[in-house]
Amino acid sequence: MDRDDTIAIIGAGIAGAAAARRLHAAGRRVVVLDKGRGPGGRMATRRGPGALRFDHGAQYFTARDPRFAAQVAEWAARGVAAPWGGPGRSVGVPGMTAPVRDLLAGLDVQCGRAVGRLVREDRRWRLAEADGAALAGGAAFTAVLLTCPAPQSLALLAGAGLDLPGLAEVRYAPCWTLMLAHDGPPPLDGPVRENRDPDATIAWVAQDGAKPGREGATVVVQAAPAWSRAHLEEDAADIAERLLDALRDLPDVAGPVTVGHRAAHRWRYARVERAIGEPCLYAPGTGLGFAGDGCLGPRVESAYLSGLALAERVLAESV
Ligand SMILES: Cc1cc2nc3c(=O)[nH]c(=O)nc-3n(C[C@H](O)[C@H](O)[C@H](O)COP(=O)(O)OP(=O)(O)OC[C@H]3O[C@@H](n4cnc5c(N)ncnc54)[C@H](O)[C@@H]3O)c2cc1C
Structure with a gap:
C-alpha cells in the first residue's frame, strides 16, 4: 500500500474515531466522513x-x-x-459525544456527508453521494474503512458489487x-x-x-x-x-x-x-475494511477496540 495516500473512514462514531486517531498517530492521512450533523454516532x-x-x-x-x-x-x-x-x-x-470529538480533534472530519456509493478505480477508492455527486473533492483513497452499522455498510458494499463475509450476520x-x-x-x-x-x-x-x-x-x-x-x-x-x-x-x-x-x-x-466475533473485517490487498460494535459486541468499548484493530490491520499491510 502506498504510504502517501489518504485513507477514508466512513462514520465518525467511536469506532471510526479510534481508527482515525491510530492511523494519524502512525503518520497516515485520514479523512472522516459522516452523514450526521456532528461526530459521535450513537454516543449522541x-x-x-x-x-x-x-x-x-x-x-x-x-x-x-x-x-x-x-x-x-x-x-x-x-x-x-x-x-x-x-x-x-x-x-x-x-x-x-465529547470522547469522540476528542479523538477526532485536529483531523479532517467532514460531517453532513452521506456516502451513497463506493467506486473502485485503478486500485483506488472514490466516494460519492447517492446521486453520484463526488465526495471529499473527488479524492482517490488507498483504503476505505466502513464504520457505519452493518446494514448501512452492507448497502454500500452491495452497491459496488462487493461483500465482506460475516457482515450480514450482525x-x-x-x-x-x-x-x-x-x-x-x-x-x-x-x-x-x-x-x-x-x-x-x-x-x-x-x-x-x-x-x-x-x-x-x-x-x-x-x-x-x-x-x-x-x-x-x-x-x-x-x-x-x-x-x-x-x-x-x-x-x-x-x-x-x-x-x-x-x-x-x-x-x-x-x-x-x-456480533461477528472478530475484532474487524478486512479484505487483504484492497484496503477495504469494516469496524464497529458489530464486530465484538454491544458496547462503546467494543466499538473502540474494533476501530483500533482495523487501523492496526491497515498499518500491518502497509509495512
Ligand atoms: C439507545 C442506545 C443506548 C446505548 N447504551 C449504551 C451504554 O449504556 N453503554 C455502552 O457501552 N453502549 C451503549 N450503546 C451502544 C453504543 O452506543 C455503540 O455500541 C457504539 O457507540 C457504536 O459505535 P460505532 O462507532 O460502532 O457506531 P456508530 O456510533 O453508530 O457510528 C457510525 C456512524 O456512521 C455514520 N453513518 C452511517 N451511515 C453513513 C453513511 N452512508 N455515510 C456517512 N456516515 C454514515 C453515522 O452517522 C454514525 O455517526 C447504546 C446505543 C444506543 C443506540
Whole structure:
C-alpha cells in the first residue's frame, strides 16, 4: 500500500474515531466522513429547547481492556470523561459525544456527508453521494474503512458489487428513547433505574441533567428491546406519550412526573444482539475494511477496540 495516500473512514462514531486517531498517530492521512450533523454516532447528544441537552444514545461506558481503560483514564485526567452511574461506569463531559470529538480533534472530519456509493478505480477508492455527486473533492483513497452499522455498510458494499463475509450476520436491537424535561421534583431517588426484565416496557431511566458537566432537570428513558421492536414503526409523538405513561406507572418513580418538554427518538440499530466475533473485517490487498460494535459486541468499548484493530490491520499491510 502506498504510504502517501489518504485513507477514508466512513462514520465518525467511536469506532471510526479510534481508527482515525491510530492511523494519524502512525503518520497516515485520514479523512472522516459522516452523514450526521456532528461526530459521535450513537454516543449522541441531542439539543432540546433553550439550553436543554440529552444523551439520547449510549448512556455510559465501561472499560475492561487495558487499552480502553488507559484511554478512559486519560480522558478523565483532562475532564473529557468522568465517573457516573455506578461502579466502573463513565460518561463523556459535557456530553457523550465529547470522547469522540476528542479523538477526532485536529483531523479532517467532514460531517453532513452521506456516502451513497463506493467506486473502485485503478486500485483506488472514490466516494460519492447517492446521486453520484463526488465526495471529499473527488479524492482517490488507498483504503476505505466502513464504520457505519452493518446494514448501512452492507448497502454500500452491495452497491459496488462487493461483500465482506460475516457482515450480514450482525443483528441489532432497536430502542425507542424518550427525552423529557420535568418541572417538578426529580422522578428518581438515585441517578438511574434499570430493569432487565425482557417483558418490561421501560428498561432504563436516567437523570440525565445530573450527570457531570450537565445542567437542567432532564430525564432520559429507554424502552426495552422487545417493546421497541413491537412499536418500531409507530409515530414518535405517540410513543413519547406511551413511554411517559409507562414512566408514571413505575412504582418506584416519584409521581406524577410533571413534564415540560418531551420528544421520542427511534434508534433502528441500537445495541448489537449478534456480533461477528472478530475484532474487524478486512479484505487483504484492497484496503477495504469494516469496524464497529458489530464486530465484538454491544458496547462503546467494543466499538473502540474494533476501530483500533482495523487501523492496526491497515498499518500491518502497509509495512
Ligand atoms: C439507545 C442506545 C443506548 C446505548 N447504551 C449504551 C451504554 O449504556 N453503554 C455502552 O457501552 N453502549 C451503549 N450503546 C451502544 C453504543 O452506543 C455503540 O455500541 C457504539 O457507540 C457504536 O459505535 P460505532 O462507532 O460502532 O457506531 P456508530 O456510533 O453508530 O457510528 C457510525 C456512524 O456512521 C455514520 N453513518 C452511517 N451511515 C453513513 C453513511 N452512508 N455515510 C456517512 N456516515 C454514515 C453515522 O452517522 C454514525 O455517526 C447504546 C446505543 C444506543 C443506540
